[in-house]
Amino acid sequence: MLRSVWLVPALPLAGAAINLFAGKRLGRWAGILASGLMVVAFALALGVLAYLLRLPGNERLVVRHLGDWISVGSFRVAADLRVDPLSVTMMLVVTGVGAVIHVYSIGYMDGDPRYGRFFSYMNLFCFFMLTLVLAQNFLLLYLGWEGVGLCSYLLIGFWFERPLAASAAKKAFVVTRIGDTFMLVGIALVFLRLGSLDFSAVLRPSIESVQPSGVFTVIALLLFAGAVGKSAQVPLHTWLPDAMEGPTPVSALIHAATMVTAGVYLVARTHVFFEISGVALTVVLVIGLVTAVYAATCALGQDDLKRVLAYSTISQLGYMFFALGLKAYAAALFLLVTHAFYKALLFLSAGSVMHGLGGETDLKRMGALRRAMPFTAAMFGVGALAIAGVPPLSGYFAKDQILEVANRSGYLIAWLVALAGAFLSALYISRLMFLAFFGQDRTERAAHESPPVMTVPLALLAVGAVFGGVLGLSVTSGRLQGFLAPVLGELTEGAGGLPTAVLSVISVLAALAGIAVGWLVYGSGKVDWVALRVRFAGVHEFLAHGWYVDDVYSTSLVAPGKAGAAFLASAVDQRVIDGCVNGVGQLFQWAASRGRRLQTGLVRNYGLAFLVGVVLIFVYVGVRLS
């Protein structure tokens, strides 16, 4: 089974190639082909999982050598795939959720003029994402890392005729690039200081003795900078809300379930560095927590269906990093898996809404959609309850466990802030739910339910969102946690804190409180939320603009940068550099035309030139002799 693990990334790559070159001719078959390949890849991934489960827990690591990639002097990088519980978990998420979203896209993208191209990019994305998670060394991981960034760019800007989509794609690429650059430096540092890029060689606790811990802090922080960019954490989060310009399946696959979680995967994979450093772990914790709460507040101010979900994703990713910072790696991964289900479900339901409303995403022009789209509304409700953390849905277990670890960690303030974030999460998602599906009908056109090719995937994801919790019922002894323990280590819970049962009650209460407030303001009809937003216009605007972070970046970084570039382009490049180049060119033209005149065509002149040469040579001979 493990011999064919290379097929898991290779199948989508083949699909990408076929659809890129023959997508037009395949017509509708393009989507079926791409989806079919993803389903097969998922089946293979299940096979790999079954194989791995038969091995004893501490032997669940297989490295499949595909060949040498780079071999220059002492620098050797192999094309090796790493199969261990962590990579298999990620592989299953990518292929499983990926397959469902591919199928959904068959319906969602129907009629698009670049139908085949879309599936080509989607498959290509899956290939790179699988390369990322299966890589056995930093360079191969980086290949996947940049590849998913490329696909993200291509898919955000898939409808590049729209200026907003094109600029959002550019923004996503540039902003994540900032993190990527740090990450590349970090990888270079790994090679320089630790002597290898191979995970097995460097990701072991005994590596600590090789270098002072300061080196590990620098490496860990550089790698984390890459994670911050890719996973849209503060301060590099601004690209993700804009990235919603892409087709909704893209938002679901790339910007909710998989690519944005690559940062979480990276930190989990390299947690050895972070633990040696200690400081880096605290940085991860703080950034994660700040992002979780910050993005949750922003989500409250959004009127765009997808932007709410985008900020929600940022917030949820913040929770994952928060958990990583608490060394609860398995809890972070558990949230990653469950989040993949319910966030993909929410996005695809949102896509179904847009499909039914002809592309409408403004919450102000929705309402009461549960009548026209009952199934979509139910599915969205399942996702909303899951993200809000209502038991027994999957989101409850995942979030509750993180809060539990936070409470026991000794960072009481962190626990309180996280709890506030949980309340906010329940609030913004219920606001979304009530504004879109309940209350008065504010739609401008008749909505309709989506076709089965779109609703069946919703149901599949809903199953995951509801029952995903059974994978990891307990933070210490859950199945997923136990499965991941050989890679990520056992969680050592701090002593003290409140009993588990009390903590569960508190977190459920926080979720219910959020939902209750949401219902009161947006669902009950007793509060005029339109009047409320006018009255607190300042607050609303502040949240709607994401605390004006984007505007600060624009005025402090982007505008001066553009002005500088414009100056370099017009003054320096056109005048100085082009001037020099053209001047040199003209000089040579002039010299050439002068030189050409020597060529008179008369033999006597040629002979004269010849003789001049002879004389000069003999002058040299004379000088040499004397």
Add this chain to the structure above:
Amino acid sequence: MLAQFLIHPPIQLGPIGPELVLTGTAIVVLLGAAFNPRIGHSTLLLVSLLGLAGAALVSIGLWDWGGELTVLAGMVATDRFAVVARLILLGIAAMGLVYGYHYFRRSGEARAEFYPLVLFATAGMTLIAAAADLILVFLALEILSLSLYVLTGISARLSSVEGSMKYFLLGAFSSAFFLYGVAMAYGATGSTRLSAIAHALAGQTGSLGLALAAVAFLGIGFGFKVAAVPFHMWTPDVYQGAPTPVTAFMAAGTKVAAFAALIRVLETSFQPLTLDWTPLVWTIAAVTVVAGSLIAIAQTDIKRMLAYSSIAHAGFVLIALTAAGQDGISAALFYLLAYALMVLGAFGVVMLVSARGEGRTSLASYAGLYRRSRLLAGLLTLFLLSLAGIPPTAGFIAKVNVFRAAVAAGHWPLVLVGVLASVVAAFFYIRVMVLMYMQEPQDDAEPDRSPWPRVAVAVPAVLTLLFGVFPGIVLGVLDKAAILRW
């Protein structure tokens, strides 16, 4: 008494086997054409090509020559350098014959003497590469020159005859210098044999002044042949005037042969004076690359442009010569090989674009060539890229090797000049590409679409790419050939 006269040195004809085969074939072709005027030119071509192939086989047989270093009383060298130089020259001659067969048939100027003349010229070229005595160098030089004078004027066109006359006058002028140099060398050392001159100079028994004068005169003679500035003035007129196949043959063949001889003379006889002649070669190389690259910019005729380009390329080979020793010789050999391929290819395309005779050699005729013939435009692009020294072509590897050898010898300022000159040169090569791809055709003249000449032009293209991507397949052989034995 009589027996004394009959004792003669042992005659070993093996090492001049290639020349014997070539001259023999030439005489057969000449007589055959003379006695049977109606003999088909395809037969003449075939016999000539067979002669070249035979000569090549004999040359290859000399690769593992186990006998003496020089034979025929020290006249002919038997080293691998001669073998490789001969093989390159025979290849050039074969291309020249195929081009000429096609060209003269289309232009209606078919003459049977073309074939023997090319063969005689080739014999002179291959002999000069093996010559181990200055007298033989001179003789071989005259054999090839006289044949080329006639070949240049073989067409009845005025420019052809004019070019031939100029070539002859200036060639005679330079031959006089060369001969004077031979005399000086004899005066300095008492011998014209390359090895004897070297021994005399190394033992400091000769006259240094005369020896230096000899280097200078011989250098002038060679400088004319390889078209180094300021002895290059004939090149544009002759290259433009000569029928294009002759130009291709001459541009590639003369340069390879003359450089082979120059390398041998400088690296054997005058090797003890290396420190004296290196500044001279250095200066001429610098002036040649700059002047050749510069004046080419102002040309409006592609044959003239390629002529100046060939002058600049002579400069690059001279740069390799400043790096004495095996490294420099190997770099020079590879450069000559690459140069021969791209110049044969470029003139081949020029011949096909011109279609019939010499009517369309102005750069304007190349506007929009891509629309007319993608194949010809593509081939010319490849050759121009190689001439400009851009990967993945042989021209790139050639320049890298030359520059590397020169830098290793400490001549980095010269390399700097060479690099800057190749930047200038890139301009006029790329300008032709711009014309071909980005401009509209100015007339509706059709290029030659005959299939076989296209195949012939594709041969150097394939090799240019092959040696550009996998230079290792010839570099090994050239390294072995880069050791002169004397």
